[in-house]
Amino acid sequence: MSEPPQRVSAADPWAAFGYLVGGAGFYAGVGWLLDQWLETSFLLPAGLLFGIALAIYLVFKLHLNA
Amino acid sequence: MTTTGQVLGAEGFTPPGPGDFNLPPVFGDSVLFAKPALLLVVSAVAVFGFFFVTSRRTALVPSKAQYVGEQGYGFIRNSVARDVIGSQHFLKFVPWLVATFFFILLNNLFGIIPLIQFPTFSRSSFAYGLAVLVWLLYNGIGIWKHGLLGYLRHVTMPAGITGPILILIIPLEFFSTVLVRPVTLALRLFANMFAGHLLLILFTLGGEYLLLNSDKVLYNSVGVLTLILAVAISFLELLVQLIQAYVFTLLTAIYIQGALAEDH
Numbered sequence: 001m002s003e004p005p006q007r008v009s010a011a012d013p014w015a016a017f018g019y020l021v022g023g024a025g026f027y028a029g030v031g032w033l034l035d036q037w038l039e040t041s042f043l044l045p046a047g048l049l050f051g052i053a054l055a056i057y058l059v060f061k062l063h064l065n066a
Numbered sequence: 067m068t069t070t071g072q073v074l075g076a077e078g079f080t081p082p083g084p085g086d087f088n089l090p091p092v093f094g095d096s097v098l099f100a101k102p103a104l105l106l107v108v109s110a111v112a113v114f115g116f117f118f119v120t121s122r123r124t125a126l127v128p129s130k131a132q133y134v135g136e137q138g139y140g141f142i143r144n145s146v147a148r149d150v151i152g153s154q155h156f157l158k159f160v161p162w163l164v165a166t167f168f169f170i171l172l173n174n175l176f177g178i179i180p181l182i183q184f185p186t187f188s189r190s191s192f193a194y195g196l197a198v199l200v201w202l203l204y205n206g207i208g209i210w211k212h213g214l215l216g217y218l219r220h221v222t223m224p225a226g227i228t229g230p231i232l233i234l235i236i237p238l239e240f241f242s243t244v245l246v247r248p249v250t251l252a253l254r255l256f257a258n259m260f261a262g263h264l265l266l267i268l269f270t271l272g273g274e275y276l277l278l279n280s281d282k283v284l285y286n287s288v289g290v291l292t293l294i295l296a297v298a299i300s301f302l303e304l305l306v307q308l309i310q311a312y313v314f315t316l317l318t319a320i321y322i323q324g325a326l327a328e329d330h
């Protein structure tokens with residue numbers, strides 16, 4: 001393997017998993033906090049979906065060079 | 067025979083479960099020092115001893131042990147450390163990576179070595195301990211290389227993404243690199259070893275029960291088949307144990323490279 005180092009770090013397949021768990025976890029948490037504050041109940045699932053969407057965007061952008 | 071009868075026929079068999087991983091203390095009463103802890107110490111001494119002895123008495127015509135030691139060292143040095151971290155910085159991380167690989171490998175192999183037969187990292191706390199070391203290592207390298215603020219910037223702001231979306235990306239990157247990464251690193255090793263060991267005790271105990279505790283010839287013969295399968299699964303486990311030791315070491319190298327890289 002004589003590729004430049006940047007390509008190898010992009011080859012970590014678990015980065016995608018990390019983004020998904022991180023994105024879903026963090027934005028679901030933000031949604032839950034907002035739910036507590038605003039006394040609503042739809043922001044947790046909304047945050048969850050938003051986090052997942054953002055993670056998928058990141059995976060495509062950074063690791064698939066789309 | 068009805069299905070109910072068949073189910074009742076298996077009632078005397080206690081299927082193995084997570085409780086089988088709680089082993090009694092080896093010395094005295096301390097539950098902290100059970101078989102897994104003993105194996106961990108033995109493996110550390112064995113790996114150190116092996117490399118100490120094989121590298122001390124280096125001969126021009128190498129002995130078999132020296133050859134194996136050099137091959138293993140060369141493999142991690144060249145195809146993991148140098149290829150991933152790059153020829154500029156890799157040398158100072160070779161000892162860590164070689165030690166990690168052979169330490170995990172031996173602990174995994176304990177799972178199928180006769181009379182030992184317990185993979186140390188099937189106890190999750192040991193795997194988490196190892197992941198904490200790796201976490202300290204790559205974050206430490208990042209902070210040493212970029213400074214604390216520089217490293218945080220390096221970790222949270224990927225190159226190639228600009229504009230307002232960056233604000234949304236920063237917490238996500240922080241989560242995935244700093245918090246999720248060590249957990250998945252430990253979980254992968256632990257879950258593979260746990261599942262493998264559980265599978266082996268299920269097949270061994272189940273086969274033994276069918277063979278010895280049933281008066282039906284059909285069940286007895288199935289028991290023999292089950293025991294043969296247990297041996298086959300041991301070979302599958304050998305493969306898994308090798309791969310997991312390699313994956314853990316490879317990912318450690320990838321994380322080190324990621325922390326050292328100029329550009330994320």
